[in-house]
Amino acid sequence: EVQLLESGGGLVQPGGSLRLSCAPSGFTFSNYAMSWVRQAPGKGLEWVSAISGSGGNTYYADSVKGRFAISRDNSKNTLYLQMNSLRAEDTAVYYCAKDAGRGGGSCFDYWGQGTLVTVSS
Amino acid sequence: DIVMTQSPDSLAVSLGERATINCKSSQSVLSNSNKKNCLGWYQQKPGQPPKLLIYWASARESGVPDRFSGSESGTDFTLTISSLQAEDVAIYYCQQYLSIPWTFGQGTRVEIK
Numbered sequence: 726e727v728q729l730l731e732s733g734g735g736l737v738q739p740g741g742s743l744r745l746s747c748a749p750s751g752f753t754f755s756n757y758a759m760s761w762v763r764q765a766p767g768k769g770l771e772w773v774s775a776i777s778g779s780g781g782n783t784y785y786a787d788s789v790k791g792r793f794a795i796s797r798d799n800s801k802n803t804l805y806l807q808m809n810s811l812r813a814e815d816t817a818v819y820y821c822a823k824d825a826g827r828g829g830g831s832c833f834d835y836w837g838q839g840t841l842v843t844v845s846s
Numbered sequence: 847d848i849v850m851t852q853s854p855d856s857l858a859v860s861l862g863e864r865a866t867i868n869c870k871s872s873q874s875v876l877s878n879s880n881k882k883n884c885l886g887w888y889q890q891k892p893g894q895p896p897k898l899l900i901y902w903a904s905a906r907e908s909g910v911p912d913r914f915s916g917s918e919s920g921t922d923f924t925l926t927i928s929s930l931q932a933e934d935v936a937i938y939y940c941q942q943y944l945s946i947p948w949t950f951g952q953g954t955r956v957e958i959k
Contacts, residue, residue: 769939769950769952769953770888770890770896770941770953772948772949772950784946787947825898825901827901827902830884830944830945830948832898832901832943833898834901834907836895836896836897837895838894
């Protein structure tokens with residue numbers, strides 16, 4: 726059974742940093758691209774960042790480019806999102822999502838339960 | 847960026863009746879490599895993560911009831927629930943995955959009338 730378990734969320738002041746982690750299980754992690762998708766309270770879904778299976782290619786939404794960094798450690802089966810210079814508008818539930826791996830771009834066949842990041846003074 | 851626009855924002859349907867949700871992309875999401883539309887549909891229930899229902903615009907994900915179907919016409923896409931069940935109350939999102947940034951529609955809330 727595929728599972729994705731996020732951790733690392735919490736309350737942080739504007740300008741602060743936070744690192745999210747995602748621990749997948751039930752599939753060969755290194756074979757799949759992974760993404761972070763966020764959802765502000767009461768709002769819709771926003772793709773944030775993606776990384777290829779090898780980790781050699783990374784992609785970002787303009788809203789986080791230069792502030793967030795996605796990475797993965799395939800030997801530890803873990804996905805990360807380093808978030809710096811956090812702003813109030815980054816407040817959201819952050820989901821780890823697995824690429825369905827059917828070719829082309831990413832639709833997401835498995836999602837974690839999410840971790841809440843709150844940016845507030 | 848490709849903008850995805852859903853309509854309506856919300857709809858109320860009687861149990862057993864048909865629910866239809868529309869999604870329009872601001873430009874083609876047709877893949878040159880396999881000639882399929884890179885369009886997915888997700889269902890999100892309160893307090894839960896999204897669940898993939900449909901990919902390639904009309905392919906049903908494994909385990910998804912066959913009352914859910916997707917159709918396509920150019921840049922217009924439709925998710926149909928043929929006979930609404932109580933457990934289908936949720937917000938539904940479309941997503942294009944042709945080009946980065948992957949983008950979602952704003953969501954359509956489905957309720958019971």
